[in-house]
Amino acid sequence: MFPADTRFLVVDDFKTMRSIVKKTLQNMGYTNLEEAEDGAKAYQAMNQAFTQGKPFGCIVCDWNMPNLSGLELLRKVRSDANFKTLPFVLVTAENEQKQVIEAAKAGVSNYIVKPFTPNDFQAKMKLVYSKHFPAKVA
Amino acid sequence: VGAAPNLTPSFFEDYVGQCFIQGAIKTIESYFGALPIVHQHLIAKDLTTPYEVAGKVTFEADGIKVQMLLAFREEMIIRIYNQMLGVEHTSINDELKDCAGELTNTVYGTAKAPLVDQGHKFALALPSSVTDVNVQLAGKKSLELPFSTTPGTPKEFSLILSI
Numbered sequence: 095m096f097p098a099d100t101r102f103l104v105v106d107d108f109k110t111m112r113s114i115v116k117k118t119l120q121n122m123g124y125t126n127l128e129e130a131e132d133g134a135k136a137y138q139a140m141n142q143a144f145t146q147g148k149p150f151g152c153i154v155c156d157w158n159m160p161n162l163s164g165l166e167l168l169r170k171v172r173s174d175a176n177f178k179t180l181p182f183v184l185v186t187a188e189n190e191q192k193q194v195i196e197a198a199k200a201g202v203s204n205y206i207v208k209p210f211t212p213n214d215f216q217a218k219m220k221l222v223y224s225k226h227f228p229a230k231v232a
Numbered sequence: 233v234g235a236a237p238n239l240t241p242s243f244f245e246d247y248v249g250q251c252f253i254q255g256a257i258k259t260i261e262s263y264f265g266a267l268p269i270v271h272q273h274l275i276a277k278d279l280t281t282p283y284e285v286a287g288k289v290t291f292e293a294d295g296i297k298v299q300m301l302l303a304f305r306e307e308m309i310i311r312i313y314n315q316m317l318g319v320e321h322t323s324i325n326d327e328l329k330d331c332a333g334e335l336t337n338t339v340y341g342t343a344k345a346p347l348v349d350q351g352h353k354f355a356l357a358l359p360s361s362v363t364d365v366n367v368q369l370a371g372k373k374s375l376e377l378p379f380s381t382t383p384g385t386p387k388e389f390s391l392i393l394s395i
Contacts (some may be wrong), residue, residue: 107358108334109327113317158337160358187341190348208338209262 096181096223100151101126101143105136105167105184107159111208115154115185118215133162137170144176152222154206157186157193165193165200172201181226183218185210243393244273244377248347253377255343255390256302259335263316264381271378271387279374281390283365285309285324287336291357293347299372301392302336303365307382308388324363333361339391369394 102124104115108212112129119127128143128150130136130194136155143149157164164184171177184197187208197205206215224231238276243249243298253270260268286303304312306324313331314320321328337359362368378387 108330108337110313110316110331110334117317150285158341158356187338189341190345192348208341211260211262221394 095122095220096124096152098123099126100124101128101148103136103139103143103150103153104123104129104155105131105133105153105159105164106156107131108156110154111185112223118212119154121212122216122219126168132159133164133167133170135161136167137162140177149176150180152181152183154183154185157184157188157197160228165197168197168200179226181222182220236275240275243375248352251343251346252300252339252391252393255339255341256377256379258342259338260312260379260381260389261337262373262393264312265315266381268379268381269383270281271380273375274305275373275375278371279369279376279392279394280366281369281376282387283390284357285329285332285363286365286368286392287332287334287339287359287361288368289336289340291340291344291358292355294353296395298320299367299368299394300336300340301362301365301394302332302339303392304389305387306334311381327362329361336361337347 102106102119104112114126130139140150155164155167168182171182181203183204183206184202185206185208189207203225204218206218244253257268274374281303283303284306286301288301290299309328309332313328348354374392374394376390376392378390380388
């Protein structure tokens with residue numbers, strides 16, 4: 095699982111969902127949590143954190159948002175050398191096959207389908223960590 | 233069956249209607265921790281409801297514009313929010329409005345996914361929230377599916393589709 099000091103960025107246009115994700119992460123023992131309300135603000139926060147030498151260790155992002163959607167942010171992140179391999183999880187209720195394929199092609203780390211339970215969330219985060227850091231899990 | 237509701241009494245028995253019902257049940261059950269009880273649906277023009285807040289999404293399905301509201305009594309959205317986040321508000325405020333919007337977003341996304349996989353076309357839609365529920369229903373033909381969370385109690389929230 096992600097180390098306890100991992101810095102998470104939670105991105106969603108609904109404050110309620112940002113609070114649910116943050117609460118779930120807090121219950122998993124994480125305290126280094128920040129939030130952004132759309133993809134554009136998230137990308138700005140990521141660059142700022144990177145410049146300050148305190149980069150995010152994982153992005154947990156909604157799909158359907160104004161300004162820059164989750165998929166658009168993911169594509170931007172994957173084309174940026176600084177964030178190319180950053181764990182990036184999409185959280186969405188809209189899990190139609192076409193979207194899942196699009197997200198996979200864009201390089202999503204994993205997909206959490208709303209509504210989710212804390213156990214669902216934790217299981218997906220474990221998978222994300224083992225995908226990105228297989229040597230640390232083995 | 234088209235994805236856009238034809239708003240007949242049989243709509244909720246059709247596959248499309250079932251997708252919306254299951255979306256609402258799954259969402260409320262997951263976040264509230266209790267299986268909602270489905271009441272008898274009703275159809276009316278200029279529907280009047282007792283609800284104080286609703287999430288709203290207007291979407292276009294197979295070329296027809298549909299408004300979906302997930303509308304709540306004040307005490308119900310307060311209970312749901314408290315269950316979700318452990319915070320008890322006393323009256324409708326921005327956080328409870330946001331909560332209604334997010335629940336609507338989840339119900340809509342959950343209902344839409346299997347329909348899109350079947351080939352139905354939905355244009356991109358961004359949910360919001362409203363407090364003038366009856367104004368949103370004025371002049372429209374609506375199909376309401378009421379729910380409660382305790383047996384024997386009146387409706388506490390409703391899924392309302394309008395055209």
